[in-house]
Amino acid sequence: MTATLNQHKLTLSENRRLQKIIREYTANGYKIIQPSQDASIPEFLLATLPDAIAMRDDDNVAIVIRSTINLRRSASIIKLAEVIHDHPKWRLELIVTNPKSNQAKLDNIQSSFLNRHEIYLHLAESRELIHTGHPQAAFLLLWSATAATLLLVKRQAQIQTKKFESVYLLKQLATLAIIDQNEFQLLQEGLDLQRLIMQGFITEDIQKEFLNNLSEVTMRLLKL
Numbered sequence: 001m002t003a004t005l006n007q008h009k010l011t012l013s014e015n016r017r018l019q020k021i022i023r024e025y026t027a028n029g030y031k032i033i034q035p036s037q038d039a040s041i042p043e044f045l046l047a048t049l050p051d052a053i054a055m056r057d058d059d060n061v062a063i064v065i066r067s068t069i070n071l072r073r074s075a076s077i078i079k080l081a082e083v084i085h086d087h088p089k090w091r092l093e094l095i096v097t098n099p100k101s102n103q104a105k106l107d108n109i110q111s112s113f114l115n116r117h118e119i120y121l122h123l124a125e126s127r128e129l130i131h132t133g134h135p136q137a138a139f140l141l142l143w144s145a146t147a148a149t150l151l152l153v154k155r156q157a158q159i160q161t162k163k164f165e166s167v168y169l170l171k172q173l174a175t176l177a178i179i180d181q182n183e184f185q186l187l188q189e190g191l192d193l194q195r196l197i198m199q200g201f202i203t204e205d206i207q208k209e210f211l212n213n214l215s216e217v218t219m220r221l222l223k224l
Contacts, residue, residue: 017065021063035051059091146214
């Protein structure tokens with residue numbers, strides 16, 4: 001068998017969280033499969049085993065539990081996300097056991113840059129949060145991935161700024177035709193929303209279409 005996700009040895013906190021999630025799914029009528037204990041695993045998941053699988057007639061979930069530190073080391077989560085994406089009746093639930101606060105996540109955009117691997121992880125988790133109806137949490141993760149992607153594009157295009165000056169950077173990207181006018185407006189909306197949240201305004205009135213469009217633009221820029 002090729003390298004698998006369940007070869008990661010869960011920490012104590014990760015295992016506690018996994019058992020809690022399993023109890024919640026069981027209470028909601030799901031059949032639980034733990035790859036380390038059960039051989040009845042869907043064939044398409046054999047090369048990228050999650051930590052647990054929850055199955056019900058109307059929903060199938062691949063569950064992965066990681067601490068923030070271990071999340072950055074889990075490159076195969078991206079592969080699992082791609083596999084799940086190819087199976088419409090399935091979804092990935094990626095759970096971080098000790099996530100930073102929302103404000104810390106936003107502040108971290110300014111102080112350190114996500115690498116490509118981390119950007120893909122943030123995008124995958126934000127898509128899951130969109131699916132499960134948590135728009136603000138989804139936006140926070142998605143915007144961190146978008147901001148980091150814009151910084152990567154900035155370096156590639158050799159745009160000279162002393163720091164991450166968002167508005168100026170967006171205008172430069174539009175001038176260089178790296179983003180079109182619709183993408184400029186979408187990213188500007190994202191920047192405005194980020195500022196509102198940083199100022200303490202909490203809103204769940206974030207449209208799913210907006211989040212999906214922002215995710216698509218981020219993915220396109222990431223592939224440049």
